[in-house]
Amino acid sequence: SAVISQKPSRDICQRGTSLTIQCQVDSQVTMMFWYRQQPGQSLTLIATANQGSEATYESGFVIDKFPISRPNLTFSTLTVSNMSPEDSSIYLCSVGQTGARTDTQYFGPGTRLTVL
Amino acid sequence: GENVEQHPSTLSVQEGDSAVIKCTYSDSASNYFPWYKQELGKRPQLIIDIRSNVGEKKDQRIAVTLNKTAKHFSLHITETQPEDSAVYFCAPFNKFYFGSGTKLNVKP
Numbered sequence: 001s002a003v004i005s006q007k008p009s010r011d012i013c014q015r016g017t018s019l020t021i022q023c024q025v026d027s028q029v030t031m032m033f034w035y036r037q038q039p040g041q042s043l044t045l046i047a048t049a050n051q052g053s054e055a056t057y058e059s060g061f062v063i064d065k066f067p068i069s070r071p072n073l074t075f076s077t078l079t080v081s082n083m084s085p086e087d088s089s090i091y092l093c094s095v096g097q098t099g100a101r102t103d104t105q106y107f108g109p110g111t112r113l114t115v116l
Numbered sequence: 117g118e119n120v121e122q123h124p125s126t127l128s129v130q131e132g133d134s135a136v137i138k139c140t141y142s143d144s145a146s147n148y149f150p151w152y153k154q155e156l157g158k159r160p161q162l163i164i165d166i167r168s169n170v171g172e173k174k175d176q177r178i179a180v181t182l183n184k185t186a187k188h189f190s191l192h193i194t195e196t197q198p199e200d201s202a203v204y205f206c207a208p209f210n211k212f213y214f215g216s217g218t219k220l221n222v223k224p
Contacts, residue, residue, distance in 0.1 A: 033212055042205060043160065043214045092159065096212075104150065105212065107159040 002027055002095050004108040012114045013083055020079045021111045023093030028073035031096030033105070034066070038089045046091075049076040083115045120208055122215035129196050130223050137218045139206030140188040149182055149189045152205045152214070160205060164191070196222045 003026040013019050023032065032049040047055040047068055055068035070076040080087050093108040119142040129135050139149075150165035166173045166180045166189065173180050177196075182189040189208065193200055201222045206215040 042217045045212055045214075048212075094212075104162050104165065105152075105160075105207075107161070109159055 002029060002106045004093060004095060004106060006093055006108040006111050008111060009109065010112040010114075012116060014116055015084055017083055018079055018081045019083065019113060020077050021091055021093070023076045023078070023108055025074045025095055029095040030073075032070060032076045033094045033096070034068060034076070034078045035092040035094060036089045037092060037110070043092065046078070049078075080113065083113075085115045088113055088115045120206065120213065120215045122206055122218055124218060125216065126219045126221070128221045128223065131196060131198060133196055135191075135193045135196055135200070135220055135222075137191045137204055137206075137220070138188055139190070139208055139215050141206075141208040142187065143208070144184075144187065146208050149180065149206070149208050151178075151180060151191045152207065153202045154205065154217075155202045163204075193220075196220075198222050198224050 005024045007022045011019055034046040035043040036046055037043050045058050046061045046066055047057040049055050049068050049070040051070045051073055057063060065081055067079045078091060090110045090112050092110045094105045096105055121140045123138050127135055147168040151163050152160040153163045154160040164173060164175050164178050164180050166182050168184055171182055177194050179192040180189060191204060201220055203217045203219050205217050
């Protein structure tokens with residue numbers, strides 16, 4: 001399985017500022033995703049990070065608010081822009097493994113964001 | 117759009133009893149049916165999965181059964197232990213959407 005790291009692990013930010021979260025994988029993977037998980041809730045898919053092209057956003061999420069980069073097959077960033085307290089959540093990066101188990105997802109440890 | 121329903125939302129069992137969680141989906145094109153376990157404060161991890169050409173799969177105390185006609189699949193945990201306490205998610209689509217989750221509490 002892929003080893004995934006995220007930075008930062010947690011942060012406390014002021015309203016109106018932006019935070020960029022990094023996701024690093026120890027091997028090349030085809031698919032990378034960003035999720036949001038609010039306390040006690042399920043995982044909500046924000047977008048699929050596409051290598052070399054614009055991310056594919058889910059309904060309710062827009063590029064201006066959550067710009068995503070994926071410069072190569074092992075790295076992606078998610079920026080939470082112009083933050084408000086409603087953006088307080090855990091943000092998780094996940095990857096779809098290459099090879100036979102292309103449907104299985106592996107998750108990073110998450111970034112706990114608190115917006116004051 | 118795709119719909120997935122997971123039941124129950126919470127489940128409390130006595131240690132040693134069995135637990136069953138059911139996931140109902142709408143997309144008949146789904147062909148991969150995983151279950152993920154998320155312990156408190158940790159990341160979700162795959163615990164078992166099944167593909168559409170198989171009706172049941174077992175791995176020690178856990179099993180998954182699939183009924184494609186009725187569009188549901190279930191997670192079965194036998195001889196539950198306190199360390200099984202967690203939130204369990206199904207993700208029955210190839211588009212990586214997750215069910216609402218089931219919080220399982222195993223009482224010692």
